Amino acid sequence: xxxxxxxxxxxxxxxxxxxxxxxxxxxxxxxxxxxxxxxxxxxxxxxxxxxxxxxxxxxxxxxxxxxxxxxxxxxxxxxxxxxxxxxxxxxxxxxxxxxxxxxxxxxxxxxxxxxxxxxxxxxxxxxxxxxxxxxxxxxxxxxxxxxxxxxxxxxxxxxxxxxxxxxxxxxxxxxxxxxxxxxxxxxxxxxxxxxxxxxxxxxxxxxxxxxxxxxxxxxxxxxxxxxxxxxxxxxxxxxxxxx
Amino acid sequence: xxxxxxxxxxxxxxxxxxxxxxxxxxxxxxxxxxxxxxxxxxxxxxxxxxxxxxxxxxxxxxxxxxxxxxxxxxxxxxxxxxxxxxxxxxxxxxxxxxxxxxxxxxxxxxxxxxxxxxxxxxxxxxxxxxxxxxxxxxxxxxxxxxxxxxxxxxxxxxxxxxxxxxxxxxxxxxxxxxxxxxxxxxxxxxxxxxxxxxxxxxxxxxxxxxxxxxxxxxxxxxxxxxxxxxxxxxxxxxxxxxx
Numbered sequence: 385x386x387x388x389x390x391x392x393x394x395x396x397x398x399x400x401x402x403x404x405x406x407x408x409x410x411x412x413x414x415x416x417x418x419x420x421x422x423x424x425x426x427x428x429x430x431x432x433x434x435x436x437x438x439x440x441x442x443x444x445x446x447x448x449x450x451x452x453x454x455x456x457x458x459x460x461x462x463x464x465x466x467x468x469x470x471x472x473x474x475x476x477x478x479x480x481x482x483x484x485x486x487x488x489x490x491x492x493x494x495x496x497x498x499x500x501x502x503x504x505x506x507x508x509x510x511x512x513x514x515x516x517x518x519x520x521x522x523x524x525x526x527x528x529x530x531x532x533x534x535x536x537x538x539x540x541x542x543x544x545x546x547x548x549x550x551x552x553x554x555x556x557x558x559x560x561x562x563x564x565x566x567x568x569x570x571x572x573x574x575x576x577x578x579x580x581x582x583x584x585x586x587x588x589x590x591x592x593x594x595x596x597x598x599x600x601x602x603x604x605x606x607x608x609x610x611x612x613x614x615x616x617x618x619x620x621x622x623x624x625x626x627x
Numbered sequence: 628x629x630x631x632x633x634x635x636x637x638x639x640x641x642x643x644x645x646x647x648x649x650x651x652x653x654x655x656x657x658x659x660x661x662x663x664x665x666x667x668x669x670x671x672x673x674x675x676x677x678x679x680x681x682x683x684x685x686x687x688x689x690x691x692x693x694x695x696x697x698x699x700x701x702x703x704x705x706x707x708x709x710x711x712x713x714x715x716x717x718x719x720x721x722x723x724x725x726x727x728x729x730x731x732x733x734x735x736x737x738x739x740x741x742x743x744x745x746x747x748x749x750x751x752x753x754x755x756x757x758x759x760x761x762x763x764x765x766x767x768x769x770x771x772x773x774x775x776x777x778x779x780x781x782x783x784x785x786x787x788x789x790x791x792x793x794x795x796x797x798x799x800x801x802x803x804x805x806x807x808x809x810x811x812x813x814x815x816x817x818x819x820x821x822x823x824x825x826x827x828x829x830x831x832x833x834x835x836x837x838x839x840x841x842x843x844x845x846x847x848x849x850x851x852x853x854x855x856x857x858x859x860x861x862x863x864x865x866x867x868x869x870x
Contacts, residue, residue: 388749445698455713457778458755490738492737494736503628506747509631
């Protein structure tokens with residue numbers, strides 16, 4: 385009713401949810417932060433595993449919402465939650481690079497909700513509605529800082545190495561973002577979480593987007609400015625990263 | 628699914644929705660801002676008026692949500708919307724004054740969504756969960772600025788007369804807030820919309836909260852600090868304001 389819930393989106397391959405441990409951890413963290421006291425991750429993943437016996441390859445969305453019947457914002461002592469598992473036919477990830485622009489819609493800022501994949505996503509909905517055929521992703525900003533794409537996280541190659549926005553005020557801590565950060569550390573490639581300004585973005589040597597479905601998605605253009613994608617391809621090769 | 632919708636809460640008295648024109652206007656404005664292209668306010672209010680033939684006194688909530696079946700954040704060209712009218716038994720407004728505190732949960736900031744009564748209200752849900760028996764309302768802040776209560780708007784008597792928070796970054800433009808502002812102007816009582824800091828709140832000579840259900844609700848205490856309520860009672864008398 386109030387976007388009072390959380391979700392995760394992932395890939396099923398060989399009847400398994402890829403990075404299941406991270407999805408489980410993300411859902412549990414959201415449940416704790418949003419005070420879903422009846423959330424039972426074990427039961428949910430048991431049900432998921434039974435379902436996956438018959439699903440070889442797909443994309444999946446798990447959504448957990450609060451169910452209560454009392455009027456008003458207050459969480460009822462009789463609250464319960466409902467988990468919904470949706471399975472979608474697998475759609476191949478885009479083969480072309482990504483062209484991006486700054487969304488007019490600002491990102492919603494709340495330091496207590498930042499990082500979580502909660503269901504208050506009107507900013508993403510409005511930013512996604514700004515996307516045209518020419519551009520495939522919209523970048524959401526918190527004033528002069530770039531936070532994320534409408535459905536992706538961002539990495540850029542700055543003068544000081546690879547950086548990705550710090551998500552202390554807004555944005556979602558994506559699982560692919562986390563995997564890329566870990567792979568880069570493991571490969572001794574310098575990377576840092578920090579605030580990124582529009583100016584830094586415009587001076588970037590290269591940039592890419594991430595999410596569970598597309599993996600690493602090179603950015604070839606920001607507005608009218610072209611970006612070289614060879615640095616991103618080189619990184620993908622080094623990390624040997626698919627998703 | 629993403630809190631992708633908007634709502635309004637009002638009072639039915641004598642088979643009429645009080646301030647129906649303002650509720651209708653608010654819903655239409657939300658529909659426009661949130662790109663609900665199929666929203667039909669005339670049809671909704673026709674249905675409401677037929678329903679109200681059998682409802683003498685009640686509180687009411689009208690919720691409009693986007694319905695679409697495609698995955699992802701993008702608004703589908705096949706989008707439609709669903710309006711739900713909920714009627715609740717009338718519950719008398721609190722007779723006592725209100726004790727308030729600062730919520731730990733910050734208000735969610737987004738200049739494009741500010742003012743609208745949209746359904747991305749996790750900040751209100753979490754702030755409402757902080758309310759205890761001792762205090763009846765939580766004040767939500769944007770850093771050092773006070774924006775609103777968890778389900779109310781705020782007015783304070785400052786050195787420079789009555790003021791209410793400017794809602795350019797966050798908060799809901801309440802209908803009762805608007806009625807009180809209009810009444811004060813009509814009665815030549817100085818009032819201003821402006822940013823209000825915690826310090827100004829702590830130095831206030833008096834303060835009150837508003838919403839459609841409680842009307843004007845005097846604040847008698849902020850944390851450990853007592854506030855006199857006689858100025859508010861005097862104002863209520865001058866405005867002859869019920870709700």
